[in-house]
Structure formats: structure tokens, C-alpha cells
Amino acid sequence: MNNFETLIRKNLRTVIGVLSGTSVDAVDVVLVKIKGKGKSSEIKVLDFRSYPINIKLKKHILRLSTDNKIKAEDICRLNFVIGNLFAESVNKFISDKNLSAKDIDLIGSHGQTVCHFPANIKLFGYDSRSTLQLGDPSVIANRTGINVIGDFRTADVASGGDGAPLVPYLDYILFASDKKSRAFVNIGGISNVTYLCKSCDQNEVIAFDTGPGNMLIDSLMMKLFKKKYDKNGKTSSAGKVNAGLFKFLKDYDKFYRKKFPKSTGREYYGEKYISDILKNVENTKPADIISTVTKFTAFTIYHNIKRFNPGELLISGGGAKNISLMNFLKEYSGKTEVNPINEKGITTDNKEAVLFALLANEFINGNRANVTSATGSFKNVFLGKFCPA
Template sequence: MPLRSRSTRVVAGLMSGTSLDGVDAAITHLVGSGRSLSVEVLAFVHHPYPKVLRELILQASEPKRSSVRDIARLNSRLPVEAARAIRMAVDEANLDPEDLDLVGSHGQTIQHLPDPASVAGETVRTTLQADDPSLLAQRLGVPVVGDFRRADMALGGQGAPLAPYLDDVLFASENETRLLLNLGGIANLTVLPAGGGPQDLRAFDTGPANMVIDALAQRLFDEPYDPNGSYAADGTPDADLLADLLMGDYFRLPPPKSTGREAFGTGYVDTFLQHGRSKSLSDADLMATATMLTAASVYQAYARYIRPSHTAETVYVSGGGVHNDTLMSMLGAAFAPIPVQRTSDLEGGVDPDAKEAVLFAVLAHETANGVPTGLPNVTGARRPAIQGGIYLPPPDTGMGSAASV
């Protein structure tokens, strides 16, 4: 049966986030579309990047150290890890790759530049996610949907955040105004007004979530992240440094907005450390201040851009940040008396670690359905975009009609 004629699919979703820690893969069974979509998660796995590959990605993401050759080669290297993650996930689900109807792959962001800039006399905006979807389709013998951000940006949008479509499909409520907070490398926030439709939600990136915390853990403690927030728990946030940080340009920028390593990567951490050391802060105090920066910037974004029109009744959190007990405690204190819970606490909720991988399974499914998933009220695009391009495997893979569209 042609791919676009199906109402039911087994779809794998892949997410490689700005934390650069590896590939998340979810196997889903999807039926229907939009708010009528039924989502069953059959399996979820995390496949870590080899350390040397993570370092290459980090280097390629920094303009002063990147090489066009390295970026081009990473584009062909990363599908190897994506395919490995898929095979791990289908094994976990007791399936085979040929049981998949479709794969949705976000790719690994190398640069995200949503703000207009002049290039040779023309104004452009752009984004680059490495992980060639054609190579992945060839390796798996399954159609792959990739390049999810570009169609929205071609329509003048930010191309991000992408999570609000899934937030609306799975978590919209007639009776409760909900905040959906994802804590990956970057934090993004979605408000779902009670009884509202997709046109009523708002969403944007609030700033760093784990990105600055992880970088400091690596530099100060030779750890890839702060385990359970234990280093931050031993310190005290510095109020003056925190106040200065919260006056940063990005935090004062109104939505629509999105960000990444370009704003909160190595250069930002260098400056953070310079100011912290000038105040003689201990390593633990630096970690506590960086952790508080995430919590405070999320709440500030809510108070400044959401609360004037919508008062949240509950905050539901997903992403790797849910494992940082100190961060979750700081968020709870910031939002009190509004409860802060996990997405898994909702009826029909999703594992906080799996949510973004499930997102790209859903977006791929809707791309094959011909359904626009771009939200102009979120990204600023001129109209809703059908997000993602479909990349077919070679005809000799044995997929037969499953590879047709």
C-alpha cells in the first residue's frame, strides 16, 4: 500500500539534541491524525555517541573551530549512529527494521540561525542539521522523513520549537491550562490554554536548560553532566551574577524566538566562568548559579510572556533535566504554588526521556499524511508548513510498495 494511503503506521522517531550526548530512538504505533491521533510507544532506547564523535560534533558547532570538510563528513557519519539506535529500538520492541513503515529523524543541529542576515545582498535565515536522511533510508531500507525545520524557515519562521504540535495533540485539556516544559540542552516552553485550539497555544525557547550546566560539569568536575544535581546542591547561587545573566539579550527578546549553542555554547560558558571567578565563587557555587539560571530564566519567561494572558495550573516537565533533582527543586520553588510534575504523571502521558523521539515519529507520520504541523503562532511563519522531506530507500531494498508515496 502506498505510504500516504495508510492511516496506521509503525514509525520510529530519532532525536539528537543540543546536549550532544547521543541518539534517542522511539518505536511507535500511530493511528489517525491531529488531536484524533492515537500514540502507543512500543520501545525507547538511548544510544550514546562515542566520545570522539561527540567532540567532533562540538568542534563542528563552533565557528572558530569548525571545518566545512568535517561538517560534510559528519553528515555521512551520523547516520551510522542513527541506524544503530533504530536497530536497538526495534530489537527492544521485538520487531525487525522491515516492520517499520517510516522513520522520522531530526538530525544533529550544527548551526541554527533563525534571525535574518544579509548574504551577498539578500536577506536569509537558515538552519543545519547533520545526518543525511538519504543515507539513513539506504541503511535501513525504510522511508525517512528529515529536514523538519527548513519548510517553516522558508516561510519566514524560526523553524523551532517543534514540540508544540505534539504538546497540543497529546496534552491539550478542556479544563486545565498547562505548561509543557522540555529541558534538553535548551529549554522550551509551551502554554496550552484550557479549552483552546492549536491556534491559541504559544511556545518558544526560554534559554539554556542543561547546556551550560553540562559544560561546567565537564570543565570543573570532569563529568559529562551534574549527576542528580549533586554538585549544584553543595553550592549557593550568587544573586548578583544571576541578576546580571538574566539581563542578557536573549532573555529580554520577545517571542517568537529560538536559540541554541550559538548563544549559550563555549563563548557563553567562558564569560560565565570569568565573571564567577572574579567573584571568587567556588566550583559548587558556580554549578548552583548555572542551575538557578535555568530555573529562573524559565520562570521569568513564563511571568513576562505567558502569565499576563494565561495563568498556568500545572507545569509538566520532560527531557534530561528531569533527572537533575536540584534543578527540579528550584523549578518547584520558582513556580510555587503551581505544581511541577513530569509528563509521565499525565493520564496517557509520555516518558520524559522519550518525548522528543516520539515527537519526530509523529511529525514524520503527519508529513506522510500531508498534514501541516508548522504553527505560525509559535514560529512567526507566514502560514503553516508541511514540515519534513521524504527520502526513499533504493528500490532493491525489498520494501516494495512501502517505499512508494
Template structure:
């Protein structure tokens, strides 16, 4: 039976809440999904500020986090209700919502005083009660409970949607973080490899905001003007994350504002554009090296299909193509899909599996030891008409 479903995605960049409407039927390899409508709602500035405060170690308080969980739930519900209005739809026409939530903190491996854990806020009950639509949320915790890193989760959906028996294909997302999924032409689940390579736009964005008061480096124009600061580059590239073998996932904890600020302070005497250039080279070269070290030795690739905002950074894309000259570089649009809605759509696939009772993660991608059904369901009580 065909279902109508809404996906909500709010990524690490905190730039927008993405809402997608899809038609979906089937499960696992039989899944058929079609995007019907998409819109990005800009993130409320005050809430963005509060979220960033909550994320930063110095400013986090339990009271703020408690409130934020509900405030984000209301924001996501408002976005869905606005979206339904704009498309003249009622909640009765939608079968379910799948919401990623806002990642506040992610600890993929045990640390000295903290255990593996992950926190996505935007409570599912708030979303379901304010929209009147059954909501599946909080996908990452079940994967962690089963021994995984809770990320990346999108590769499961990518495997269902984009595998191709004629091509060895990489799906690559350039959001705040850079993550890749390798889909082998044998189309077997066991051959899918996926991991986060490190930063994509996260460090560049923060530096543009601090140094130029601009949200990001439009088309990479600033980076293109600059030159490499060798010591800064070596310092970042020596981070142990780049040498770790997959499965691995990362986030703001390693490459966020605190770390980037410390670098800016240290290299303040250099030209601003040299700092942006160096960070862009770090993104490009850490991606190229991840392919060389962890992918190409086993799987020669025909193409890499990029999505996420960083795919619009033309300078970054040129650097990656130069470093991987034998691989065809494409954008998701070249396959007829919308790259902006990709992650929200992936969560529709994951939510559909939750409701179908099918597992919805790849053990090799997250490192989980046992399959599970990810996602918590917040149902809506509907009085049966007598």
C-alpha cells in the first residue's frame, strides 16, 4: 500500500529545517519512494543561538537542554504544519512523520569519564501531538544500544535507493561533516562501506563567520584567493581521526567551533583568505586520502555522486576532482534527484522500515553487532467513529 510520509532533517550546519513529502511503498529491497514536494525553512535565529549555546561545553545547562528538547519539537511541528498549509494538505492525508532531530552531542566511543552516547533533541511526542501525525524519531540510540556508533544511518537508505548493478558508486554528502557510502555493483548489503571522512563545511563556515561575518564561503571564492599555511594544515591533518579505520563517525566534538576558534587564534597573524584556503584544502585532501586509503584499494570506483551544500563550493569540488582524476564526479541532480532533500528523504525510508518492523541500519556502517529496529514511535490517538 502506498503511504504518504514527511521527513524532517536538521543537520549539523543548523542552517535550515528540511521538510520533504514522499510517497513510499514496500520494505527493504522492494522499497519504492517518490519525492512529491520539498521545502527548507530557515532556522529561527534565536533558537539557533540557544542550540549553539547548548552544544558548547562551557554554556550547557540541564535546564536549557530540557527546554530545548521541547522548543525544537515545536519548531519541527510548526514547519510541518506550515508545509501542510502551503500544499493544501491535512494531517489525515499523511501516514507518518520521520524526524532526525537536532544532534546536540555525539560520543561515538567510550571516553575517560563518559560512555558512548548520542543526543538528538526535538521530542517526537511534541511533533505527533502538534501535527496529529504518528511520528518516528530518535533513530540513533537503538543502534548505539546494539553496539554501534549511532551513525551514519543514511547509508541504509542509500543502499535501498541508489545501488546500481552496472556501477561501483560512491554517494558523498558534504554537509557540516563529510560522509561517504560505497555501493558496490554486486548490490549486496554486505559490500556497503560507509563512514564520516571528517569535516566538510563545518570549520570553513565558522571561520567565514568569524573572519568575514559571512555565513559561508560562497562557491569557494575566498579559499581560491588564498595560499596554504603549511603548519596549520599539518597540525589539523595530524588529528588521529583521519588515521582511524572505519567504522567511524564524528561531529562538532572534534571539528566544531571550539577547535576552529583555537586555530584561528593561533594563526591570526596570517591573511584571512589563507586560513580559509587551508581549511578548504584540509576538507579536500582528507576526503581524497579517505578514498585512497579506505576505499579504492578494494573497490575501484566509476563515479562519486555528491550532495549537501558543499557540492556548491566549486573550488572544493575542483580540488577533489584533481585529487581523484580517474573517477567521474557528479551531483545527485545528475541522477534526477534533489540533493537538498536527500537526507530528509532517507529518514522517510528509515521511518518506513520502523513501522514495517524491518531493521534499518547497516552493521558495517555503524559497527552495531546485532540488527535492530531503530526509531521511537509516538502514535496519535484517533477516536474510532461509531
């Protein structure tokens, strides 16, 4: 374990963060330098790249998340397939940068979420709340020759939490202020908000999933237009909001009205949700459906943050590039400034990948990195598992 001892003693580490989001479009890889730990962490983003996922593999992963007829063998094999996919992306990134495995201290890998059931149900007399991210970190460590920290959500779920959201820890470390309150919204497949009151500590951070992000829009774009997503919000901008469909969505969706802490995923905003939307769009133009769902997505975000009345709202994730979604959000937010994030090297694209690099570094430093006020966990825990190369 000399390698591990050397790693622990370092104060400056070169770390890669890697993940694929709920949209399963690409593997995101970021390279950072991290000095220090906890609130003293200094993060320098060196590079970020995305590697598209083969469309057939993407469809198989999405089917795994929604099809009740999937066999245990499919899950078992896909766990290694995704691990190999992540390793391939990391190796390509390292090669593109003219680096070698010896130049990297650590990889923080989130994996690919396929199941997330934070609500507890007794099964054979035992607690069964659970979460599952595929892409085994041991596979990544073996294929890259680099130490890997992975499986970040399980410990929080095991201690009574939702295992999500995890982004608030990064927001707290980098952006907490003694001078003003701030709110951060990450619009990925699911949207989540982090609210940092002035001079807050780690367990005073308020954060939770607000509801849909790009997930409903992307699914409907594929069904109605055979496109992966609404690029720059052009389809939504060309349509008009249908009042009847908008009312249906407000009444139908129960998640955005739930009290926090709360988290969600494709298990709620999946095929059944999309099917129920399409049953209520008779005589509605496809572009109008996209426009209505885009406005509804903005509404669910606003509904959940209006109580905090933040001085500014900083947006990250793919949704920040959807001009129509951003415009709807600005309409709802009134005088509150709404802008894409671009601070300390953190951008709309790289934020989540940077998070998992940071969480890997915190694990090595022995820091408990869940935000209990956000996840609902009854204690602070170490996030992740160490898999040596």
C-alpha cells in the first residue's frame, strides 16, 4: 500500500473526474489540480472533454432503466461494459493530452445511474432503499492503471439519505460567501438547486432536486422529431405554450410539489410520464408540446426556489444552453439575475465532472462530504470506495 500512503501524503493532486449523466449522451472527462482539502480546497480546471456514447449502447442503458424484463445477466455484464467505456474515455483523454497514467494521481468516477429508489420500503423485514450506478471502478482502475474512487452515492443512502444531490458540496466548497446568499441550479436530465445562505456551514446548505431538467424535453424531441435534444431551444422558441397541456402538467406532476429534501430520476420522469403527456396532446402541434414542456420545466425550478428569494441565480448543466428554457426562467425570476455559471473555471459543461474529482480528493483526505441537510442522511459519511490500480 505504499502507493496509497504516498497518495494520502500529497497536498497537491492531479485528478480526473468522469461521469455520464441521465441523458446518456456522452462520457464527460475533466482534468483538475486540487490543492488542500475541505474549505481550503483550491481547484484549477486544466481541460474538459466529452466523448459521445454509441447510440446502440445508449438505448440499451436507457432500456435497462425502464424495462422490467431485464435479466440479472444484463445488469452484470453492463456493469463491466460501462466500466470499460469509462476507462476507454479516460485513456483517450490522457492520450489526447500527451500524458500517461503516471501523471494522474486519482480518478473520481460517478458511473451511470440505472436505478435510484431512495424511498424506504420494508422487504422481507429489511430496509430496501437503494441506488445503483454501473461502471465498476475496479474495471476502470485495471484498464487505466490509475487509482479510482467510485460508488459515491451508496454510503449516503445506507445512512438514511437520498444519495442525492451531491453537487451542493462543490457549491459550498467553492462558492459559499460571507457577504451574500446565492442559489445555483444545475439543469441536467434532472434539475437540482443549491441555496447557500450568507455565512452558512456545510450542514446548513439547502439543496434538492426540483423536478425535470432536460429529461422530458429530450425524450419528447426524440419521439416527435427524431432528434436527441432541442438545440439552443430552437424548437421550443418556434412553438407556443398550450394552456391546457400546461395545466395538465402542473396537476399531474406530484414531485415538484413535494417538500425537500427530495430526489428523483428516470424512475419518475421516464416512459410512463412521457406516455401520459402524449395522451393529452390531441390537436397540439409538436413544437407547441416542446414549448409547453420547456416552460413547465422552468416553472418547476422557479416554484422550488422562489421561497429563498436569492440575490442571484447561477445556472449550470446542458439546460443553460437552451435559450428558450433560460428565457422562461428569467420571466419567472423577475428581478433576480439569472446567468450561466462561469466562475473559478467552473462552466455549465464541466461542473458535475469537477464535483467527482473533488469528492475523490476528499475521500483520500478523510473528509466526510455529504451534505445532510440536502440528502436527509442522519450523519456525515465518507463518499466512495477506493479501488487501487
